[in-house]
Amino acid sequence: MSISRNDVAKEAGVSPTTVSFILNNKIEHFNPLTVKKVRDAAKKLGYTPNKIAQALKTGKSNIIVMWVYRMTSMYTSTIIKYTQEYLQEAGYDVIVKDVRKLHNFTNEMIVDGILAFDCLDYTLLYKKEVQIRLPIVSVGKNIVNSFDNVSYDLSDGVLTGLTSFVKKGYKKIGFLYVSGESENDVRYNTYKDFIKKNGLKEYILKLDDQFDDIKTEKNIKECPFLKDLDAILSHNDFNSFRFIKIVKDLGINVPKDLKLISTDNVSMSNYYIPTLSTVEIPIKSMCRTAVDFLINRIKDPNIPVQEKVYVSSFIERESSI
Secondary structure, three states: OOOOHHHHHHHHOOOHHHHHHHHOOOOOOOOHHHHHHHHHHHHHHOOOOOHHHHHHHHOOOOEEEEEEOOOOOHHHHHHHHHHHHHHHHOOOEEEEEEHHHOOOOHHHHHOOEEEEEOOHHHHHHHHHHOOOOOOEEEEEOOOOOOOOEEEEEOHHHHHHHHHHHHHOOOOOEEEEEEOOOOOOOHHHHHHHHHHHHOOOOOEEEEEOOOOOHHHHHHHHHOOOOHHHOOEEEEOOHHHHHHHHHHHHHOOOOOOOOOEEEEEEOOHHHHOOOOOOEEEEOOHHHHHHHHHHHHHHHHHOOOOOOOEEEEEOEEEOOHHHO
8 A cells, every 4th residue: 555645644643734845855944853753754654755746746856866977986986975975965866877878868857956977078968959957067077167067176186196206216107097088187197297397208008998807907917118117196096906906916016016196085095905095086075065056056046157176185195105
C-alpha cells in the first residue's frame, strides 16, 4: 500500500499542508519540534514524495543535476561526494550524469538547476541550443565571464612545486601527462615555461589513455628517459598512484630514486605509501561555493554573474622529500 501525505500528517498530528511545507524544506516558519515530528513520521512510514508530480504542480522539483565528464576518476568521485552532501543539506535531491552519454538537453527540464563540472564545451552548447534555460553553474579549470562559474588556477602551486625541485638540485625534471587533456592545461604550460626559463631540458612522458591499464603500463615501462630522471610532476593523483607502482616493478623507488609531485590532493593521497606531495585543487570549497551560487541563482534569476577563482597551494609530503 502506498503511503500518502495525509498518512504522514495523521502520524505526526499536523495538517497535510504542514507536511507539504516541511518535506519541501520550507521550514522557516515552523517550530523545530514540528519539523522533527513530520520528518520522523515520514521516515517511519517510508514516505517518499512524488518529485515529478511536485514539479508539475509547483514548477519546482527540488532536484539538481550534476554533469561530470567521467564518473570513474578519483577526482570526480570526490566532487560528487561533497556536492551531494551540500545539496542534500539544502533540501535537494541529486542526479549525476556523465555528459558524454547526454544525447539531448530536453530531459533536464524537470530539474531546478545544473552544476556542470569540467565540461565547459557541453555547457556552452547548452547555453547556445536551449532557449528556456535552467540556472547553471560551471565548475572547473576553465574561467568564463558570461555566466556563473567557480574555477581554479593551479599555476602558483605547480610553480612552487617545480621550484622546490630546482632548489634541491634536481635538473632532470619530467612531466607525466595524459594525451588529449593536457596540451592546453595550466600544468602542462607551467611546466614548459618553467623548464625553458631555467635552461633545463624537457622530459615529457605521455599516457595514451589513463583509463587503460595495459596502455599506461606500456607507456611508462617503455619510456626511454625514465631511469635518467631526478624528479617528475604528475598531471593528477590517479596517475601518480599507478606510476609509483609501475616504476617500482622496474626497480625505481619513489622517493628514494625519483622524487614526485602530483596534483589534485584527493583524500587517498595523504594515506598512500609514500604520501603524495601534491598541488591541491580545493575541491571541497569549490563544491560548497558552486552549490551556494546555484541556489542563489534559483532564488533570484536576475542577480549579477557570480564568479570565484580559487588559487592552488603546494603541499609537500613524502614523495618529494
